[in-house]
Amino acid sequence: MSAELIVASIAAALTAGTAVLIAATGEMLVEKAGIYNIGIDGMMLTGGLAGIAAAATTDSLLLALLAAVVAGALLAGVFGVAVIAFRADMIMAGFALVFIATGLCAQLGHKWERVPSEVRIPQWDIPLLSKIPYVGPSVFENLSLVYIALLLPIAMHLFLSHTRAGLNIRTIGESPAAADAAGIAVNRTRMVCILVGGAFAGIAGAFLTLGVLGTWLPGATAGQGWIAFGLVIFAGWRPLWLLLGATLYGALGTLGSVGQALGWNVPTEVFSALPYVGTLVVLVVLAWQRSRKGGWSAWPTSLGASFSRSGG
């Protein structure tokens, strides 16, 4: 296995894991506040299409990313109103997002389907660091969003563990009633978290369309939103572990091209299925390990419990 191949594979693995990393970091925040939004895939699609559409009409990357953020947050807002104001079932509302986004995006995006986007997320070669032999080209010559994505879980960790707002959010996730008694605005905070989570998913979608694919496809996410949901479980609700999970996922996704380069006699379908099967196996094995040891996960105890003062 040549050095060039290893370098190229690491770079590809980082790129392949970036979208799920961004989306999962957003979902981590939402779940820490005690809400789970399984509609990540829908918000990613919406963000991805909004990014492409805004890029095509404005020729500005910044506006494209902004459109992705707003689109993801808007869809998340629908979810938020449903589960907070109406106390709708979180799983059903999450599903609804995926269906609505899948259908609408396929219809509205027809115009841009397979049309190459002029605006792309640019590559950044980090000065000095990219000159390091092997490490430089594999890590520090990547799409700009990749670096930001790698920093996101660290920022999320610092925010959740070391700020007052982060503590409030974690309190809500553990016990909404206690948080309310402590004077924290439970539902308002949850709504903000849901919107931020949607914005993250929107950016993740735009990374796929404007960064990886360079165009719009109705199946642009290929289920990565669901992987992101699994990634939060994998990480045991600890943000820093998302880095490991996303890298693993990216590596599984890159193995196919490595195998092709090395001439392995394995059907390509095996490699295509690997990220999904890998996610499943890792989740099961980890759960088995944790059931024997226990106590490792930072699972928010009130995850999935809606809140209103009058109880119920």
Added chain:
Amino acid sequence: MADGTPRAASRSLAAASPWRIERRALPGPVAPYRVAAILAGVLAALVFGPVVANVDAGTFYSTVWTATFGSQFGFSNVLLLATPLLFTALAACVPYRLRLWNIGADGQMFLGAWVAAAIAFSVLPDATGVLLMGAMIAGSAVGGAVWILMPALARAYLGVNEIVTTLMLNFAALYWLVYWATNPWRDPVSAAGVQSKAIPDAAQLPTLTLGLITIPVGFVGAIVIAALLWGYFRSSKLGYELRIIRESAGAAAYAGIPIQRRIVGVMLIGGALGGIGGAIEMMGNVYMYSDALSSNIGYTGIVVAILAAGSELAAIPIAVLFASMVAGGNALSTAGVQSNLVIAVLGFTVLVAALGDGLARFRLVRREASVPADAGGKHGSQLDDAGERAEVNV
């Protein structure tokens, strides 16, 4: 305070009207809200359809009507589309009895059809008639059940979220299908698309005809299975146990009901139903092992199960209704409309149904001088004593 403004708003609203919103001690029936959700979806499709599809209203309605209930061909086609949909709906309904989600019906269809195809191609190539078809369908049930086995065990014994695991296996099953359809079972004549050679004539299901309407045998089978399942869960000990587990896992455990085995059980039944759906679709419609076996039928089946509130019986008319939506969408797609738009309508109905689940926790009560003694039972009247605490801050 998060709840300050809405609470104030609801209070002023309540002061102006003779009605007030009150929380129920237990969530009320969801069925009316599910019906409302379905009606809202149909209405939205009919009202906004021509606008979003960008075709004139006359063309829209006549196309949809002809493609669904307005012609014998259309209605036959609706029944053909409803057949796999009812199976995937049942695949989601049975686990839903324990509020478990089987998102993997697409994968179970692919695996069920794979076993059935393997039996037809390799295991019993010379068999015919009932023996062959029976073996294929039985095999497909096993295939679907095996495909959900790992998520079921992981859910029951390790608490691994079944939504993620069953969904991941859909993608794995798709690549499994692509491999078998394009390599070992490749169609030697036509190399186009992901499709195998045709299954033998002896493995193709017959159809019934009623006048000019064609009724697939698989559709009749699906209805019979749905009715049997519904009746069985309604009257059997197992059904009773499942209800107890759903209402209170603690009480169920105290009563000695093996909860974990029941979880595995309902999920395996769900997987088997998905597998049968795949075989039936292959034997009654597609006639080859192909990715055309499921175009989002598994996901649509989940929507049917949600709107049926998990009732296998209610799933029958809803599956037919949604199949007609898909048929309408397909007919319009020749007019340049993406049939995916139907998926958005399904999503809208699920959203309305989800809102309904929230609303079912409340009820409207007429504001009177004397509070009815039985308002929400004992718990409810305690809340009333606490004054405005019983009033809900939506």
